[in-house]
Amino acid sequence: xxxxxxxxxxxxxxxxxxxxxxxxxxxxxxxxxxxxxxxxxxxxxxxxxxxxxxxxxxxxxxxxxxxxxxxxxxxxxxxxxxxxxxxxxxxxxxxxxxxxxxxxxxxxxxxxxxxxxxxxxxxxxxxxxxxxxxxxxxxxxxxxxxxxxxxxxxxxxxxxxxxxxxxxxxxxxxxxxxxxxxxxxxxxxxxxxxxxxxxxxxxxxxxxxxxxxxxxxxxxxxxxxxxxxxxxxxxxxxxxxxxxxxxxxxxxxxxxxxxxxxxxxxxxxxxxxxxxxxxxxxxxxxxxxxxxxxxxxxxxxxxxxxxxxxxxxxxxxxxxxxxxxxxxxxxxxxxxxxxxxxxxxxxxxxxxxxxxxxxxxxxxxxxxxxxxxxxxxxxxxxxxxxxxxxxxxx
Numbered sequence: 001x002x003x004x005x006x007x008x009x010x011x012x013x014x015x016x017x018x019x020x021x022x023x024x025x026x027x028x029x030x031x032x033x034x035x036x037x038x039x040x041x042x043x044x045x046x047x048x049x050x051x052x053x054x055x056x057x058x059x060x061x062x063x064x065x066x067x068x069x070x071x072x073x074x075x076x077x078x079x080x081x082x083x084x085x086x087x088x089x090x091x092x093x094x095x096x097x098x099x100x101x102x103x104x105x106x107x108x109x110x111x112x113x114x115x116x117x118x119x120x121x122x123x124x125x126x127x128x129x130x131x132x133x134x135x136x137x138x139x140x141x142x143x144x145x146x147x148x149x150x151x152x153x154x155x156x157x158x159x160x161x162x163x164x165x166x167x168x169x170x171x172x173x174x175x176x177x178x179x180x181x182x183x184x185x186x187x188x189x190x191x192x193x194x195x196x197x198x199x200x201x202x203x204x205x206x207x208x209x210x211x212x213x214x215x216x217x218x219x220x221x222x223x224x225x226x227x228x229x230x231x232x233x234x235x236x237x238x239x240x241x242x243x244x245x246x247x248x249x250x251x252x253x254x255x256x257x258x259x260x261x262x263x264x265x266x267x268x269x270x271x272x273x274x275x276x277x278x279x280x281x282x283x284x285x286x287x288x289x290x291x292x293x294x295x296x297x298x299x300x301x302x303x304x305x306x307x308x309x310x311x312x313x314x315x316x317x318x319x320x321x322x323x324x325x326x327x328x329x330x331x332x333x334x335x336x337x338x339x340x341x342x343x344x345x346x347x348x349x350x351x352x353x354x355x356x357x358x359x360x361x362x363x364x365x366x367x368x369x370x371x372x373x374x375x376x377x378x379x380x381x382x383x384x385x386x387x388x389x390x391x392x393x394x
Contacts, residue, residue: 009031009035016118019104022103022117026106029109036111057171064141070167076094079137081124083121083143083148084121086122094132096132097135098128103123117149123149124151125153126151128158130158134377138165139164139165141167142169146172154186154187161378166192169200173202183214184238187214188208188214190206190219191378193221195224207233210238211238214241215244216234218244221248221373223250226254234262239268240270242272246372250369251280252282255285256287258289259276261276265293265303268299272292274306276308279365281312286309286319287318288307289320290321292305292324292326293325293326301328304333306322306337310365311339320339350364358394366390373386
């Protein structure tokens with residue numbers, strides 16, 4: 001390990017208090033593989049380990065009240081999780097929704113997932129007995145280092161709309177993990193708004209395992225944060241599965257956002273579609289690394305990926321790397337990325353119709369971003385995202 005990684009792991013080791021064999025094993029694996037270094041290809045443009053080595057304060061904790069006025073007014077279950085611990089007293093759970101706090105079980109084995117496994121206070125299990133109104137999760141993260149852990153089960157023929165939102169105090173690092181285990185013909189839509197303060201850090205892992213005829217969709221909207229890393233993995237582990245990833249990052253200041261996605265077509269006759277759009281201003285940085293895998297037996301696969309970016313400042317930066325790895329021959333796959341500035345001809349056209357330059361730019365950018373929010377199923381969430389886009393652009 002390089003010096004900075006040893007310092008950080010030693011710092012974490014001093015606070016490691018595992019409660020189970022699973023957590024002890026996760027810590028052992030983490031020590032073996034280490035946290036990402038400057039040489040780690042997957043974190044080439046996001047030096048999260050060195051940043052945390054300098055910024056992470058394990059002793060930091062403050063009181064944080066959650067104003068219920070911030071909750072969505074939509075009918076459904078509203079779950080409050082404080083520093084990774086489910087708060088039943090503050091939550092509203094509809095009939096047919098099952099929420100349990102339990103010991104940590106195994107999960108995905110990349111470094112930050114292992115870190116979450118080792119340090120989670122508990123694992124929050126969510127399931128449904130019937131089709132219900134949306135489920136809303138509110139994370140209140142006020143400790144210096146928090147590891148929320150949620151596992152969602154969607155059994156055969158069940159449908160779940162889940163919306164997650166985090167309130168991170170200044171100077172905190174949140175290492176979140178959420179997974180979805182989907183049965184045959186299950187349908188899940190997962191949406192999240194990331195509007196963090198300028199001094200908070202977040203690493204978020206989203207993992208879905210799909211069975212036959214299931215459909216999984218993600219909608220991730222990122223507006224701010226000192227450093228935000230999203231690791232999203234969808235495994236299409238049966239026939240006739242569908243996986244969708246939609247994302248929008250609209251950044252300014254010094255915000256740094258990294259979206260690392262992976263879609264694995266393991267069985268035949270599956271479909272995936274991925275669309276990420278970015279608008280970057282001032283000194284912000286965006287990173288997109290999207291991977292599609294098509295295994296040898298996964299014939300009749302259709303997989304598409306697109307990443308499009310607009311840079312509003314000469315100081316804004318985008319790193320984008322779409323990837324396809326295909327071992328089957330009867331497939332339809334494509335990927336592409338674009339990066340550029342606003343179309344001056346379009347601005348001139350709108351201004352010639354009496355629209356101010358500021359409003360003309362806002363109209364073009366709003367139209368560019370609108371495709372990323374088209375598939376959000378909860379109207380109140382869609383309205384909030386539209387409002388945040390408007391605040392950023394006007």
